[in-house]
Structure formats: C-alpha cells, structure tokens
Amino acid sequence: MQYAFSDNVSSLQPSAIREILKFTSMPGVISFAAGNPASEAFPVDHIRQISADLLQKDPLLALQYNITEGYPKLRELLKKRMEAQQCFDPLADDLITTSGAQQANELACKVLLNRGDTMLCESPSFIGSLNAFRSYGVNLVGVPMEQDGMDLNALEEALRTSRNPKLIYVIPNFQNPTGRVMSLEKRKGLYELACRYNVVILEDNPYGDLRFAGTPVPSIKSMDTEHRVIYSGTFSKILAPGLRVGYVSAPAEIISKITVCKQVSDVHSNIWAQAVCAQFLEETDMDAYLEGLREVYRHKCELMIGGMRQHFSKKIRWEEPEGGLFIWCTLPEDCDMPAFCKRAVSEYKIAVVPGNAFLVDETQPSSSIRLNFSTPPDDQIVKGIRILGDMTREMLDN
Structure with a gap:
C-alpha cells in the first residue's frame, strides 16, 4: 500500500542525534553524542524509598x-x-x-x-x-x-x-x-x-x-x-x-x-x-543537593577539557562552558565536518554530533561538533578524548 502522510509530518526527518546513537550500540564505541545526565548523579536510593512509601501508603x-x-x-x-x-x-x-x-x-x-x-x-x-x-x-x-x-x-x-x-x-x-x-x-x-x-x-x-x-x-x-x-x-x-x-x-x-x-x-x-x-x-535540601550535582559536572567537564588541551590539534577551537552538559568545538573551515564525524565513529569508534544537526536548515554548512561530557564514565572520557585527539592531529596537522 502507498501511504499518504499528513503535511505536518511528511517532511520530518529522523533526529541526527538518534541516528548517531545507533552506532553507540556497536561494541567498543565511546559516545560523546548523547545528552544524558551522569548516571552517578541519580539519587537512586532516595527515589526507591519514595516510591516504596508511595505504593505502600497511597497506591491509588x-x-x-x-x-x-x-x-x-x-x-x-x-x-x-x-x-x-x-x-x-x-x-x-x-x-x-x-x-x-x-x-x-x-x-x-x-x-x-x-x-x-x-x-x-x-x-x-x-x-x-x-x-x-x-x-x-x-x-x-x-x-x-x-x-x-x-x-x-x-x-x-x-x-x-x-x-x-x-x-x-x-x-x-x-x-x-x-x-x-x-x-x-x-x-x-x-x-x-x-x-x-x-x-x-x-x-x-x-x-x-x-x-x-x-x-x-x-x-x-x-x-x-x-x-x-x-x-x-x-x-x-x-x-x-x-x-x-x-x-x-x-x-x-x-x-x-x-x-x-x-x-x-x-x-x-x-x-x-x-x-x-x-x-x-x-x-530535600535542594541547595545542597544541586551543589552536589554541580560538583559532578564540574569534575567531568574539567576532565574532558584537560584531555582536549593535551591531545587535540591546536587547529581546533572550543568554548569552555560555565555549566550544562556540552562543549562546542569548531574545526578549521576547510575541514569536511560531516566526514570527520563519520570517520570518528566508523574508524575510531568515537561518536560526536555534527553541528549542522542543530541548524534550522541542516543542509547549510557547519564546521562545528558537539561533545557531551556528562554521559560517559570518567575512564571513557579520558580514553575517548585521547583517541579523538589522535584523530584530529592525524587529519589536521599533516
């Protein structure tokens, strides 16, 4: 059967991020593409206790x-x-x-x-x-x-x-x-x-x-x-x-x-x-709780940026955030950014998000990529940034 979709959805395309995330299920891939909170930041025990109390005392x-x-x-x-x-x-x-x-x-x-x-x-x-x-x-x-x-x-x-x-x-x-x-x-x-x-x-x-x-x-x-x-x-x-x-x-x-x-x-x-x-x-004392979260993300951001300073090509620029989950990196204008992202995941097993995915018109050129520091565990941040850095120097410093 030939389906005729509505005008509202016929032009919609799958999220570029979701498409990239498919690669993260491949063995050995380190993902800097997601935007998930740090798993170590979840208050699991507190949520478990609240849920148990709720279902015990007021299940309806x-x-x-x-x-x-x-x-x-x-x-x-x-x-x-x-x-x-x-x-x-x-x-x-x-x-x-x-x-x-x-x-x-x-x-x-x-x-x-x-x-x-x-x-x-x-x-x-x-x-x-x-x-x-x-x-x-x-x-x-x-x-x-x-x-x-x-x-x-x-x-x-x-x-x-x-x-x-x-x-x-x-x-x-x-x-x-x-x-x-x-x-x-x-x-x-x-x-x-x-x-x-x-x-x-x-x-x-x-x-x-x-x-x-x-x-x-x-x-x-x-x-x-x-x-x-x-x-x-x-x-x-x-x-x-x-x-x-x-x-x-x-x-x-x-x-x-x-x-x-x-x-x-x-x-x-x-x-x-x-x-x-x-x-x-x-x-919860929300001020104290949020300060604990901030310390988690402060540490992970500093860990990633420290690795970038050590390993990345000097031709790559990035912006150091004061909060949030992301680092925005810009490649040289003559670098093929989509090819860079595809090579990163297919050859080096590092997933990043191409900058054009965030544009109103995704066909417009972009020389930027987005890295996420909140999702990967610390050891993967260290390893992944070293590998990605090797790639940037190989591609850009020759």
Whole structure:
C-alpha cells in the first residue's frame, strides 16, 4: 500500500542525534553524542524509598487518573520555588506539569502559532525542539548567535521582515548545543524587542541549575512586566529524565489553552513520577543537593577539557562552558565536518554530533561538533578524548 502522510509530518526527518546513537550500540564505541545526565548523579536510593512509601501508603494516588494540570502538591511546590526565583507571578501566571520540557515547548508552539506563522530561534539550537516546531508547519527562522547569545540586530531584522512573527525560542543558560550563556544585556534587549514587535518569548531552561562556574544571570521571565514570557523547566537534568516530568510557567490565559491541548494529547503526565518529584522537593535540601550535582559536572567537564588541551590539534577551537552538559568545538573551515564525524565513529569508534544537526536548515554548512561530557564514565572520557585527539592531529596537522 502507498501511504499518504499528513503535511505536518511528511517532511520530518529522523533526529541526527538518534541516528548517531545507533552506532553507540556497536561494541567498543565511546559516545560523546548523547545528552544524558551522569548516571552517578541519580539519587537512586532516595527515589526507591519514595516510591516504596508511595505504593505502600497511597497506591491509588500513583495508579489512578488525576487532573491534566498536574499533581496539585507538586504544582504548589513548584509555584513557591519558582516565585522565589522570580519565574512565577502569582497574580498573573499559572503552571502546568508536562511530560518533560519537550512537551512544554511543543505545546507552547501549538497554542500560539498557525501554519505559516514565524517562530524565531537561535542558530544553532536544540534539535528536539526544532523538530517539534517543524511538525506544526511553522516558518522557522534561525537567528545567528554571538558569544553572549542571539545577535539582536539580526533578530530585529528577522522580526521586521518575517511573515507574521509570533514566538521567539531561546535557551539562555548553557545553550544546547553551544553551552553559551545569554548575557544580561542581551536578555534585556531581547525582551525589549519582543515588546516592540508584540511577540511572545519561550524561555527554555533545562540546564540552569547546573551552573558550576561564573555568576548566575536573571531569567528573562523575571523581567516580564507585560506577561509575554513562557518559561519551561524540567526535572530531567536534576533528578532523572526517565520520570518525564517538566513544567511550564506562563500567563494564566496561555496555560488554560495548553491544558486543553494536553488533555487531547495524553490526558495528564505520569502521576507516580510527579508524586516522586513532589516528595523529593519536600524532603530535600535542594541547595545542597544541586551543589552536589554541580560538583559532578564540574569534575567531568574539567576532565574532558584537560584531555582536549593535551591531545587535540591546536587547529581546533572550543568554548569552555560555565555549566550544562556540552562543549562546542569548531574545526578549521576547510575541514569536511560531516566526514570527520563519520570517520570518528566508523574508524575510531568515537561518536560526536555534527553541528549542522542543530541548524534550522541542516543542509547549510557547519564546521562545528558537539561533545557531551556528562554521559560517559570518567575512564571513557579520558580514553575517548585521547583517541579523538589522535584523530584530529592525524587529519589536521599533516
């Protein structure tokens, strides 16, 4: 039978990262391609204890249907925590839990954009969100990044010339894939442009709690005097991604529409997982817990960068992140980056992600690759970076 797929999905392609991850099942492959949290950071014993208590004392809570907006106890805890972080205005905002931040970002696009409307995003940007946005047939416009975030001059030009711009998508903290942090000046400038051109900002912050160097920068949401910022967060990077618990803080009118869309999508997110997150928040000194996580990622990042300094060709440049999970490397312009990535995994058994995978138009050239330091154990970081370094010197220093 010949299948006729919908316009929304017919042009979608498999995630380049997922395709590369297929190679990681090959014997001996060391993967720097994933974006998973460090396995040693999972609070396994605490989650086991919470789960056992929940199923012993209140099994129906975990096993029965609940409300779409999310487990009420978790929502209240999140509202208080986010209000303290100036990411929730109790007089104007509401909050809904989602199946990870991925669903939060997808639903924000779904409720605000019609097919053909323009969404602007950083270039490069997170491939998972880009594919979600593409699935709604929006006009996706990439805005070049500078070291401290979006090029605001290019953003304004895109806002001025694009067809019906409605939403700006940004990852201000330890951006995926570059690891960059948007400066306070850029955040203020971005918000001013959103007000001037009457568009909404989708602020995606999955990595903000993982700052292990430098000084925190106020969120864009904290500047939101006109109620035009949607803020998405997640437990995936600070607790466990398998729980699939995310959340959205946004003006109440937007949350009401997201709620309706979520009802027809999955009814509600996993209640057992939400109850685990709620109990974890209630029982844990989060400041101390997060500092422990930061130490894990600080160590792993320093280990990878130390190896890169020792083994990589001097022709490769990289950016040292202040947090998050990724290091963005740039090869010489005359280097064939896709061929580099294919050779790395096929001959050297090292998986990395090609930079063009994060572009709005993946056919555009890129000379960058993304490395992940959080997923591999320490011994694989040391070994893999040495092997990759040997490859870079062989290819680039001759």
